[in-house]
Amino acid sequence: MLISLSTKHKWQLHQLDVKFAFLNGELKEEIYLVQPLGFVKKGQENLVCKLNKALYGLKQAPRSWYEKIDSFFIQHGLHRILNDPNLYTKLNKQRKIILISLYVDDMIIIGNANNIIKEIK
Secondary structure, three states: OHHHHHHHHOOEEEEEEOOOHHHHOEOOOOOEEEOOOOOOOOOOOOOEEEOOEOOOOOOOHHHHHHHHHHHHHHHOOOEEEOOEEEEEEEEOOOOOEEEEEEEOOEEEEEEOOHHHHHHHO
16 A cells, blocks of 8 residues: 555655664563573573563564554654554645554655655654
8 A cells, every 4th residue: 555655646665674673672571581502601500681671582572662663653743543553644734744654673654755754764
């Protein structure tokens, strides 16, 4: 749908892949893990590591990433579509619009407000 809208209105289309997206999420609970192989300290093998940030493979990682990017979009004046929580819009008084579709750590951004798109990117 976004590609066809972009083509019809001759809007720019931007595709983004957020590198290390899950590492940007903030954890709400305390999570501990055993020391990774190769990093175990001699004489302290019984110690564990406390995570400060989410890691790939952690059950909480996708949710913490989504909460982080969602709050970023809302702070920048975007609104989540009620029927699709992964589609965001922004329309200003000058009739400039942007649409962002979020899929895990990938995004498609389209619209006629190139300055806003640049700011979001």
